[in-house]
Amino acid sequence: MPRILGLRRRWAAIVGALALAGAAALVGNWQSFGADTISESISSVKASDGSVFSVTNHLVNTDLSSLGMRSSSGSLDTSGKPHKWMVVWAGDMNAADNTSLTDITNPLHVVKTDGSMTPGPDFLAVVDAEPSSPTYGKIVNTATIAPLVENEPHHMQYIWHAGNTIYAGGLYSAATYMFDVSKLPALTMSGVSIPADTPCGSVPDAFAVLPDGTAYGTYMGGPVLPGPCRYTDGQVRVGNGFGGTPGEVVHFAPNGKVLSESPATPPTAEDPSRCANIPALPNATCANVHGIQVRQDLHRMVTSDFAEPRDIILDPVKAPDPNLYRPTVRFWDTSNENDPKMIASTVLPNGPRGKTPGTDPLAQENRAGMEPALTNLPQNKGAFAETFCGGALFYTPDITAANPAWREVFDDATAARKINPKADPNVGCDGGSWVAVSPDDHTLYHAVIGRNASGTDPGMTKMVYSLDISKLIASGANPQCNITTVPESYNGGSQADCPTVASVLPVNDPTTGGPHFGSFDNWVKGPDGRYQETTNYPHMAFTNYFVARYGMDGDHMVCQTNVNDGKLSLDTTFRDENTGQPCVSFNRTNWPHGAYGPAKPHLALYVINNG
Template sequence: MEQKVKETVGCRASPWRRAAAGALALGALAGAGAAVAGAPAAVNKYTGNVIPNGSVLLVWSADGCSTPVCSTKTSQDFLAVLDAEPNSTTYGNVIWTAELPNVLASNVAGNIVGLLGSDSHNDPHHMLSYTSYIAGGGDGLVAGRKYTFAGGVISKNVFRFDITSVRNIGKADIAVCGTQPRRSSLTDDFIVMPSQGKDHKILYTYMSNYVYGPGGTVTEIDPDRKAPTLLGSCLPSVPAVAPLLTSIEQGGLMGALGAGADDNPLLGHKGITEYSAVVRADQPRNPTAYTSYPDTRAQRAYNQGVFYLFNKDVGLEALPHGMALTYDGKYLVQSDYAVAASIGGAAINGALRGLCNQSTAINTGPLGVCGSSFGSSVRVYPTSGSYTHGKTKDSLAKADIYRSNPYIRSVSAVPDGPRHEQVIFHEENEGLMAFGLPHQSHHVVGQKGWVNLGDPSYDKAITAAGIAANAAGVSVSSAVKGSPNYVPHDGAFAAAMCGGTVFYSPDITISGDQYNVFGGKGPYWRAVYDVGPCTGVSYFSLTDDDRFLIVPISGIESPGSIDPNGAVEFDRDYPREHSRRVLTLDVRPLIAKGHADTPATAIACDFPAPSASNKFNTTLGTRATRADLSGGISGKFNILKHNNEADDCPRVRGAIGQFETGPTGVGAATTVSSNVS
């Protein structure tokens, strides 16, 4: 294969998450070494010797062209291989690119009557990150070879790359053409499903319905699926008629309700199963019982976006995005982000800011720009744990909790908090993009890494005495399930990108017909770290030992000198609110409470308290009062309020980038963009 390196490479953060049996960490994949042909080996810049197993980073990227009339010779998307070995002479460089096949009539959007092929206008977004799929031999692929899957947000295409040799990745296969799903669009997160053998299905989320409106799916394919073609063009499916026709109605949900799973084998749809995420769950989209400071304004009880106008049941707002498996593989969990069409509409939000207010007279806008077409819920599905090559509806088991969708075990919503935002989808609970589950089944009281020295906040655990106590702690095997010292890790984290808040639920396994400690049905959620409106709290990583949450803050808004329309939230609550940074949150105080299913043990951490004297009704960013017991080691990162400062609230233990107020906790407001200074 001729080496081709593109001039422009874009990069998007991905969730580094271990998926299921049969998966392998990408870092280990990077040790495949240099191939005979392909990218050059990593050469040590100090010794000139080849670095064995030099690490690489795979980036699912695109050409810079953004119009349908771009040259078909130069507008191809690709998978870039970057040298990630720090001492390598080519560290940080693109050393190889893997191409896509050019199959016509594959892309749904960004195309002109199928003239552009599958290698253009995909809008590369998610890929099977952190892990690869390792073929077991009974899946139609060569046993032992490693693959990753990547999807195009706009095109709906899904591609399969053989990454057995990461320095010589060949042209991808197209696994699913965008014209082949019957009821879905906007390709998102990927995951390897668990099974008893060596072979596994691939599941991924589609965030919206067939025409980029409301009502997405979780979709299943065999890992060896190759999109059916005819005369060099993708063989399309016949769109599901009912969902397609009702997409122009409010909600577009009539045809999706009761559908369960669509595995119609006709034409191009053969080998695809689309599990509807829509369910009539009678769950409030703003559960006020889960916070001490609920937003009880009437307009926050219903959806204000045009796609779901006046809807109060969060179960109907099915917008699957982030996805994860519980540590035992028994449950698949996904979070809801947004109606795909409304994301494009949000680009004109600045121009409409004058209309985006909280009055009862004007609370909607074109494509839901001023209203809420963003998700606030989490859905749980039981897995089957089985694999049969060629079988449809193979990965998810029926829960039979809700009559309108048998595959969903629970639907739960995160609560809205006291903030009153000019732009409604900047409220705390809007736009759940990322989702994360613990890796471990449990820890035990007194275990290494979990000794708090009698301090519920775990501040003392990072002092010299705490480090010594943790080094001498007991092992995880010193207690078994059911014993008083056994602490289960059945919780979950979700992050609202638009709302800028991290949420925690202590038990994601509760079914939708069970009552939680707050009196609601299914899992309950509490706000544990509020960064601020539209701060872009998106993909995060829970460390393998479940003790720390690594949270990137993308800092979406800009100062008035750059964007006068978007400056209203920039540094609004505290200096450098929208600076780009990465935080390490100590989440042991949360996870150490186990299921937190009694009034005495329920999660106490919550939003920062309201403030009637503040125009936006919040104490976010004011001076914190919680005592620092760490001896000053991490106290400099916990100067300002991001929660109600309960003992079980997470602490910031470190930060990378321009932190909010600097090491002393006192800093001037940012007057120029921290993105350029």
């Protein structure tokens, strides 16, 4: 308890100072500013320590008027107007985001002195995603967060279902926000979790919303303070501090209340030769949980471990040990929703490229597990895992098994060489990221950040691709696909049930980044003109941004693809309001909330308001 109380005092002092600095920004409901340009509204919540957090909407009046969403009194009125939106979680770009590679990819860039690189607010951008709308592709609201700024907005949940709260985390402060989106394009803050609420974890990453509206969240980093930490169930683990190891899984209520903290590492040590920790821990562990997927019908949760986070965001200083990048995937029993138990820690196998002499250790196929993906149909129990550095996909047929075994079933190089015959995954991380399985378990989708060609490195294709996985899923408990030779890495597996390439969408991002995360549009209009959920997704959104301070930035585009029976094509009608080019650019000078310059969009969700 003294650790927690001390943490609360320090946290309150920080928040209090920031709140005083931003107090002038607090305004009443629906005040107009300028020549009928922007309307502002604010909502706030009290954190567990009494500090106040808020979100301020900055709605573009002319857009609301053209959509017929302003009442005679000038207030927002969406009644009887079903509409589809894209909600994008983004952070302000600042001087610290100029990495060591900026001068390589843009050697003649001008250093800005206009204030656009100074600290600015994190925000949710609300983009019109209604194809028939006069403001299609326009940002009609930016909802800014206070008092914390520059929190490196990261993930929300993977998909939004009707009635869900949006859960959104930031890497640098260990704060997680909850938002009510029932009145879009305006939104309100419905809860917040601060570090004192989650003392056993830091660096919130991803969220999985459960049928009852609560959510599991992965906290990739170690306890807020180094030393022993006691979890909700009474277990104790020793960690090496904020941004370190081990991470945890947090169960949240929609109002931000922490329902439980659960350890991601077993009470005994994991293999120290595989799991580096800086500084070293009494019990070595790879538990830095990143991606998360849940099959509550099977009472199982799967999380993948990425890396000890604080050691990989110090560009140009690189992680001193490749074993800080994790090869592990964890399985959990969620029979007691409020007390999930980690029941198996599994290791992804190294592949034929990684076993080849001279291969960069970071390019070993099992290096840096970022995201899992689960099958969906009741009769299927399989799971996929992908690796950020290793550039490979792995499969296990039964997540309810006591010790699920993985096999490599696809290499990103097979898809990359459809576009660039010289693409080489052996030189370094290819940035394999978001992965998802279609509701019918027929198609797998995967985003790859890629690398630019330089020197002797021919680069790695920046792309979003899809695979036909139907034969692999049909193999049931006895899949045969298993990539064991280098030729299979480049040409696909030789067994009959191996995945095959359905579509490759190359992404032209000239920066150090590329497509990192995606989400599906799960909404179509019914005969009554109201939106209803569909499993036949018409679109997919992807964002070209990872983490600038890691050394992988991006061109800050939010793009939309058409999805047609597993085939992907860029939606060229989804265009930026300023450039007129496909995709919405977050590299702009002015926003509804002010002239803050470029922003970093990490994830987009499709959300509807049926009026």
